[in-house]
Amino acid sequence: MRARLQFQPQAGERKTAAGAIALAAVFAAALFALAMPSAVLAADIKAGEQKAQVCAACHGPGGKSANPMYPILAGQPAQFTSTALFEFREGKRKNAQMSPMAANLSNADLNDLAAYFAAQPAPPPLRQTTPANVAAGRDLTVKNACIACHGAKLLGQQQMPRIAGQFQDYLRAQLTGFKAGTRADMDGTMSSAAQGLSPQDIDVLADYLSGLPTQ
Amino acid sequence: MKINAALTAALLLAAGGIAHAQQAAAPAPSWQQGMSGDQSTSTLHPLAGLVTGRPASELQLGKLKVPPGFKVEVFADGIPDARAIAIGDKGTVFVGNRNQSNVYAIVSNGGKREAKVILKGLNSPNGVLFNKGTLYVAERERILRYDGIENNLDNPPAPKVVIDGLPQQPGHFWKTMAMGPDGKIYFNIGSPGNIVLPGYIQASISRVDPDTGKFEVVATGVRNSVGMDFDPRSKKLWFSSNARDWLGDEGPADILSMVKYKGEEHGYPYCHQGDMADPIYGKLRSCKEFAAPVHKLGPHIAPLGMRFYTGSMFPAEYKNNIFLAQHGSWNRTVKQGYNVIRVVVDPKGRVIKSEPFLEGFLTDEKADPPMWGRPVDVQQMKDGSLLVSDDYNGVVYRVSYSK
The missing domain is CATH 1.10.760.10 (Cytochrome c-like domain)
Structure with a gap:
């Protein structure tokens, strides 16, 4: 949000075509810079998609649950999902259905699943x-x-x-x-x-x- | 706004133990305690580490900066929630946990370095200390000792209790330790909230004799020290401490200080940074009654682990300097810290200068989160290089020097 604000023209600044192009270039460069770390994440999302197939039975395809018994996971921040799965796995958070699902997940599983659900748009x-x-x-x-x-x-x-x-x-x-x-x-x-x-x-x-x- | 302020005030009163008319007292989370009514729309919040840690390959190592001639590298990853560091006689690197429950050992296995869990199921084993073959682990309410552990890393011995029954408190419950020249273990007991009147032995630095279990308070009015060490020249105890929150961006400063005598009072909760009366408790006692800090580090900069450098790898001018890890603030709209600094101090306890040593974790001082890593502890290896733990990424870095 803040990053985007930086690229808005200052109050009173005239938006010329050249200015717009320059702005677009800066914005594209910023997007590219932001996209760099996710080059690593891209593979994770794909792995996460595979691993998430079992989740869909309750949480719906892509984590877009339509059943109020099961929370919507689509669009949740990755760190939240990995932390929640971690707490289920470690027995800190307990739930008859989720605890056994999380029991054997590796750290990589946690992060792949979290990256996948974070990449799905929230319904x-x-x-x-x-x-x-x-x-x-x-x-x-x-x-x-x-x-x-x-x-x-x-x-x-x-x-x-x-x-x-x-x-x-x-x-x-x-x-x-x-x-x-x-x-x-x-x-x-x-x-x-x-x-x-x-x-x-x-x-x-x-x-x-x-x-x-x-x- | 008025309604908010009144409600917040009511909540604060409830938190202070005064009966609430309608329902059970609702203590604010300790980090939120002390917020004023007009801060109710603040979006400042504590930061949490990545529970799985991050592999070295995903770190922004290129952003890290050290002085010319120095080099920083990842020593080991895969240590989620990496906190205090201790070095065994045989070179084993032990690392504690604050939010998780493990103690790790970093060992070399056929030329390959690996971090493995050697103790699990502990209660916030933040503090680790090694001395004469024994690993000491400070949990939330007790300190344990594992004698001869380096000979049995795969099957550690059952621990013995050094001290038990420390306060079961919220707030600053994690412990850090230092071995005194007197053979006693010095450790902190933090304040149970942001700004509260501490109970007996809370907000203190104490010591315990590991052989007899005898306990003594060494210094009081220390809100939360997460780093301490003895000056090898003067044998005096130095410590870092974190000041209260919710008084704004500009104060009070977190401090670096020294204990001049047993029983010395350092001001909390009455007086902060040696010269700032607390808005609530400052009326009760004067700043003049307390020891002033040696050095004001900066508001909300979060100084944690500190060590005097006694090695010979770094240039001679680094000898007896303090390395201090700054975990970085959350209770500040413009963030600072997230680095390791070098503080040059003379044997009399005066600061000559202070400068950044390892920086580059802070990426955007106004972003949330503002950083990609958070230094917690510093520890000197036998070869004179310096280890730095990072609990956000679950990594230990090594800083070395060559001409």
Whole structure:
């Protein structure tokens, strides 16, 4: 986001054809520079696609789950997915279905799967937030500092998942689990954050977040 | 905004232990504790390492810079969450974990160097220390010793407990250790939150006799020291410490300091960087009552591992200099640190100069994340080269020198 802003013309700058071309060239060079590390990732994504075939049974093709029982993995930050799989594998996070799936994954598997799901576009939200919960939900995300880690639009970054457009039931279950201390937590942040939420707050948040745009 | 501020204030009161009218007290995560109401829309957050680490082939090694004549290379990868480093008598390199639960040994196997897990299932074994055949491991609430471990890396001996029952605290629970000239193990007990009144023996540096288990507090008011070493000339204990967060980009500074006598008070939570009264606790005691730091390193720069250089590989002027790893800030809108610095100090404890030694991890001071690697500890090898751990990538680098 910030990187893109740099290439916008300054206020009052006249956009000439030559200027536009120069800008385009700079932008292309920047894209190329950004693409360099992903040359390594490209192979990983392909390997990840193979390895993800088994995931599709529950999480849907490309991680675009249509079943509210299983979270949407498409478009999740790679570091989040590799961390979540790691926690399942190490027994820190437990789930009857996921724990055995993750038990025998290698570190390379974790990263290939994470790269693959990160490369899939996140599907648009499958539902709309109840109008009465739009403002209340937004307030809760600010008051509880959700935006500090999950980002201003709650699209996730680094080890923090995209919660915008995730399934309502899944979000409710995670927040309830964090509050109860039954959902594993990387560093205690989410468990602490959920302590201040009432069951009603959790309902409002799940409703609000599940209806947010995913881009 | 007013509502936010009031709510945040209520949460802070709840965190401070004052009963909340409606529901159970909701402690903020320790890194968030101390945020003011007008910071509720801040997007600053701690950074997490890559849980699997990254292979050397994927690192931006070309970005790393060292002074002329020096060379930096990857010594070993495949050590996710690489934290403190210790060197065995036989040359084994031991590496601890903070968020994960392993201790690694880097060994040479038929000319090929490999990192392998030798201890697992430990509780945040951040600190490792080697002395006279024994590996000491500092977990969250205790320190263990593994005698003769270098002879049995594949089947380590059962540990003995040096000290147990240290505080079960949130916040800064990870430990680092240094071996004193008195044969005692010096270690930190961090503060249990960002800015709180610490309990007895918290926010301190203490020492324990590994043979008798006798425990003593050496210095108090040390918010969180993750690096300490003794000046080989004066035999004084030096330490780095991380200052509180959420007072803005410009302060307080993290510090490099020295303990002049047992029981010396270093200011936290009342006074930061020797001359900045805390907005909450500063009313209770004056900065004049406390030891001032030797050197202000910079706000939110996160100084961690430090060692006096005693080797002979580097040029003579490096002798007795301090190498200090700076893990880099998160609680600052413009990031700094993410490097190893060289601090020249005289035997009396004065700083002559401070300059970057290994840098290039920081790629964009305003980006999130701003870096591709984070130095944690520095350790001198027997040949005089310097190892540097990086917990973001799970890598140990080696810096060497030749004319």
